Amino acid sequence: MEEESEKNPETDVAPALISVHPTHKFVSVAIGSDLRVFNLQESCVVTLTDVSGGHKDSIRAIRYSANGQLFVSAGDDKLVKIWATDSWRCIYSVVSEKRVSAVGISNDGMFVCFADKFGVVYVVDIEDHDVEDRVPVNKKAVPILSHYCSIITRLEFSLDGRFIITADRDFKIRVTVFPKNPVNGAHEIQSFCLGHTEFVSCLAFVGCQDYPRGLLVSGSGDSTVRLWDHTSGSLLDTYNCGAQAELLHSNGKEEEILHAVTDLCTTPDGSLVAVAIQSLPGVMLLRCNLSTRTLSFAKVISIAGETFIPTSIGAASSAPVLWMVMGASILHISDSVSLARVRAISGFTTSTSESFDHETSVLEDEEIPGGESLLQTLQGKLSVGKEAFSTAAEAVKTAMRNLLIKKQYSVERREFRKRGRNDMKIKK
Known part of the structure; x- marks a missing residue:
């Protein structure tokens, strides 16, 4: 029996990500190691300033702060970069021990938290981010909590800032x-x-003044x-x-193929969940x-x-537009290194009106x-065909399944794997 490879190339495929500034000033897309930002208010491309050269591997998480003054990006290069959105300059650079899988910013903008694939959550104290030095300040992250050796898939702060919520692949x-x-x-x-009976992929909060x-x-x-209390x-x-x-079907081998929920987005009044x-x-x-909950x-x-x-x-709290991106990195299916396609839906607002069905449109x-x-700016050159994006969608699906769905082993298989563990080997 051959031992399966620990590093499957399929799991390295990273999905394209999108994040929207809370006042709808910027839209950011991460695809592979490339971070792209567009200024909606001035209708122009944003130039990012990072003397350290930016990300070197796939970005896995991006996030704006609640007040929009900060933006965080992190990923497989074990770097967490904190940007000031007034200048779009990288002001802090944090080195993680492991690959980063999720990021969050406290509601007061004083702390940045990130999680790695070993299930550890770290915090970085953001003291005074209005620094004049153009070189990013290297910050030290401190571990604050842990999920026992389980990949943390999402990290959120509650609406009142009292809690930090973490989700993992162990349901x-x-x-x-x-x-x-x-x-x-x-x-x-x-x-x-x-x-949940499979990995938790995404979190969001619904709430309003009441x-x-x-x-x-x-x-x-x-x-x-x-929906949870x-x-x-x-x-x-x-x-x-x-x-x-109507996505559930049988593949002839398993009872049912479940199609994962990959992302959630809510309206400011909490009445709609995309x-x-x-x-x-x-x-x-x-x-x-x-x-009625x-x-x-x-x-x-x-x-x-x-x-x-x-x-x-993603969506802003001040504009009824739902932004969407489709894409994947590290696909050898065209001359383009990273594929991305951006679409938007109007009318993403309260669902209480009688004409709701006619308000939303692509x-x-x-x-x-x-x-x-x-x-x-956000898509790059679209010189690839439709079949490339279909391949990208399947690659992301396969990568997520291989990374997050826990493998089931027989007793004999578990014993075989234990014998090959590094910590079980006797040093001579």
Whole structure:
């Protein structure tokens, strides 16, 4: 019996990511090691300044701070870069011991947290980021909590800033009290949100003025979106997106193929949740009723005329536009190193109006804010055919499955693997 390779090239395929400035001033796309930013207010390309040369490997997480003054990028090069959005200069550079899988910024903008693929969460204290030195300041990260040897897939702060929420590939969501001085560690666990049957892929919060504490929504490889009271860990509602989108089918070997929920995005009033699902050419919209604490189906917005399966979605709190990107890095299917396609949906706002079904629509390229200039900036050169993007979608799906779905081994197989572990070998 041959031992399987520890490093599968398929798992190195990184999905394209998108993040939107809270006031809709910037839209950022990460594809491979390339970070692209467009200024929507001035309709121009943003030039990034980083004397250290930027990222050297695939970016796995990007995030704007709540006030929009900071932007964080991190990934497989074990670097966490913190940017000041007024100048788009890298002001802090943090070296991680392992590859970074998730990032978050505290609501007050004082701390940046990131997680690695060994399940450790680190914090960086952002003291005064208005530094004049053009060379990025090297900051030291401090570990504050850990998931036991499980890849952390997403990291979020609660709406009131009291908790830091971490999700992993072992189906669990941990809610931890975020202390005033987190560099001393975050030791108090508030709750666990347990119920998913596959890896948790994404987290988001829904809330409004009447519900300032908000509720947590999560997406998973089990093809469901779940609604939680995160303070108690109570599961409030479950919605099976795969069944609604008619994506469930049998492959003849397994009972069921589940298409993972890959990303979530919510409206500012918490009434709508946009859901990106593997194999769904578009997005699904769910209504969230905060008073009854329930999720219900609103509609599926299909992208006609092309194969467009979003790998990441995002929206600003001040504009009713849902941004989507489809793409993957490190694909040897064309002369282009990284493939990306950006689309947008208008009317991503409250779902209470009677004319809701007519308010949301997919924008044509010429209708997208920023127009052709934005698309050229964020997509790069689109000289590849539709089949390349179909291949990209399948590659991302395979990579996510290989990375996050835990392999099941027989007793004999487990014993064989144990004998090959480095920590079991006797040094002579």
